[in-house]
Amino acid sequence: MASIRSRNQKLFFDFYYQGIRCREQTSLNDTKLNRSRLEGVLRNIEAQIRLDRFVYSDIFPDSKRCEDFKKYDEQIKLVKESEPEPTEQLLLNIPTFSQFADEWLAENKVQWKVSHSKNVSMIFERYLIPAFGSYTMDQITRPQIIKYRASIIEPKRKTKQSKLSNDWINHVMTPLRGILNEAALRFDFPTPFINIKPLKIDKTAIEPFSLAEVQLFLSRVREDFRDYYTVRFFTAMRTAEIDGLKWQFVNLDRNEILIQETLVDGNVETPKTSASYRSIQLSQPVIEALKRQRKVTGNKDYVFCNANGNPLDHRNVTKRIWYPSLDEMRLKRRRPYQTRHTCATLWLAAGENPEWIAKQMGHSTTKMLFEVYSRYVPNATRQDGSAFDRLIENVNLDAIVESLDE
Template structure:
């Protein structure tokens, strides 16, 4: 039976043709994505063999076995040239299969993507798109087929997965599918099938910020070696990748600021999330004090918060070992560490800080997020909506006798 095998960590084809066992080496390293790619090719080879259309030198032009199969290849090509059918007419257009174009498209787009995004998109092709569309010519993929595929991936199929995929993740899968089909349509001059397929509606995840009393309780109970870390998280609004990638060279005690210039994502140093994310965060007194304490511990290291080897913290490990056990011990509702960022925004708003200033501190390009999400968590000190405006009117719209000008 034909298979993909590994030799010295390089993949090879292992199949039998005309009674001869063929083991054809490739230059691809042994990983899931490359195995998926070669399995698509192997399926095509087996199909061509069954149809009597397999030409050995077409697939393995550098193989020493080409001379052995030369006569068979010549007869096969003669038979193909004398048989005109729809499939051959398609081959003349040189439109590749979905799998064949995938590698080219990923390589072309890699330059404009962060490494973490490239790895994520590659995983989507490997796990979802290539197994379903890999063997099809790009212009054979239809709009109904795409819609049916989108519906099918929401259902749990793998052993142990009982929950459906969320709409947000399904949209993530469909985004590179749309991108590759739209590019192929332009390049090979056929109408794109990805037409009027709107993204699925994604319900907004409610944010659950901590109150100031809860923040103070957390900081009083957290393990001492992580108190500085969570103080900075709660009172700067930094994203996880930003605080984990924070280096001492970006902390300026004289100017009382942190510069956000780099992040850490899956162990790789990357640029901040957006252009607005490059920013200066002003240090409050609790943050300044926490960083000065931390400097005594890790000031000789590159990263502000690091392990004993000086390497950046693994946020998944910290969340599992420190964050959730701490909340459970304090009988607090489990919340993601990212809620520290939401907490900071709501505390700034509650303190009466300027929305424009808060947006810059958070790395938002506008105040839209503040007014749409965070502002509803600001406590209403009047306890009656609109009463502050009524009070303003009463104070400024009186005539000299003290009577209202509106009466």
Template structure:
């Protein structure tokens, strides 16, 4: 067990603990009083916890320590943005808040009660991977705007996922946004000005959707394995999100009213509330969807509460299905590799192309309003709907003809 001790000659506290069979002692410039002891005890608890979990990074807690220079560290893509404990005042009386590592754990406990499980996991991952390596050993009130900008710049050097060389601007913004809320809460609680001033989100390139054509949809459905034909038929013609269709239960399929009631979703393998309140909706079944669900009921209706399930009656694993079925099928058909989520975009563009009312489409998709349709989807369908200015031309031409007839009379 580690301990918080004070040097007799200076009266300053130091942390005393064991790591990798060696005694480690790290000096601070904090005076020996109850407040400072509590702060360091919390830090020591975190250190010992991470040692037990096998993820202790000496340099993250003590970046200027000589011991850190001679130790073997856990690799981290983010380096500390400033010095460690020496950012605190000597006697603690003017210190604006606790160590960042202590405050963010408090913030996490207080905040996560309002989050879905997947978001909790996501935030925990960002705290461990990005926030603590950079700010963990600093006082939360001592972190500056320059530190945050330096941190953001370091994120741009981190390798991205799926073969990307670096993190995308969108991903960096998503990492920075929770951090903004952390400092807003700390500033309000400990009466200091948040360093998150004049730090605007990075500009994100406009997202591009790649819907399939109706001909491509027919080709995919006709060519896919028979046991997945119903699944992809529903995906393409209902506009459901991946988690919504994977979590769909038979009790939410109303054959009499020809409605699919979206009430739950599967997120990270767990049942959860839908993405937003507007996502709670009733989707009208078109003919192909109705027929596909009837066929599926004969296959799984008696074995599981889930519409699409594995042999054990559990929800299907969409990542597994995507790798084993979806991508190999696209390659076999010579179609461009696209995420299965494009089936949702396809439904929206096909509805628009058919001339359905935007308000109805928005309700089917689970959008709060029609903004998304006009912002993202409508540009794919002008030539199909002939809503490309030609209707206006016909109006002008008709009016011109009437004027000409009037002049001749």
């Protein structure tokens, strides 16, 4: 790999040409500015080599290597005389957005989860490449980015596409920022993605079930899915976590479930965050549900699976079981993810320690509990100061005085 290196505090070029390693000394001191200058020259050399336009003697006329590459220099000079010079962009070897996207996605794929990689690839294919694909990476401007973001907020007139949410638009802009920042570093141009703040996202409204609604649902849902929904309602597990739950992670002797894997679009993946790796302490209804379930699927890998042992397709379960059950019971339609929100509010209402609840849910702090869930706890919504009044009234002054006199 070509590089600028230092010998005796003097910089030199180190690169390969025609399979031969070339080291060309300069008289420049090893400073940050000089390195930057020579790196620009080196990029130009690499670009000319790729385009078969590199004449060694033109760049290093006093080098001993000139004789080694004399025949190549003569051949290239003849070609250059008969063919036009490449454009400046081509000479600098700055790829188009479409070209660099392939490289950038391939480089990052190894560190992404399969589901995330598919999602980012879809964003490039559907949104970014149609808009920026033909531009070289350094041609994309900040105003162009801002105008593009504004253009995708509203759907095209002749389509039935609904308006994109701010959250989804931010998801589109995130990989755009990533690829532009990387290209700016790699090809030495200022990134155009400067001071473009994410769009404001309204807080998602949660609609937890009341305890009475939970009990009604569990009493009337199809019997073969009663244990599945009992676990969902009373463990606060995410959909991908319960989909990927295996018996090897269920310990009924210690009354706990270990979250070590998830299942997303049929792919086994790691949990969402580092805090998501956790041990969930089980309540009695969950313990009983898992004991019943073990009699059904205990000889298979997955706790909740079909007759072939394959994990449940949560989309199919939602369509066939969840929504029809809500409709039949005349309960308000809610996404299945509301089972997680329901569990959080029930724990809070029961007076469980917020730090314990946060750990159960896979949160690193209690911040979300107090921002999102606490308003569903009756005591937490009272704003008349009566709890503090009762605290003061219950102070036994005589007992305090007696303890001081002892």
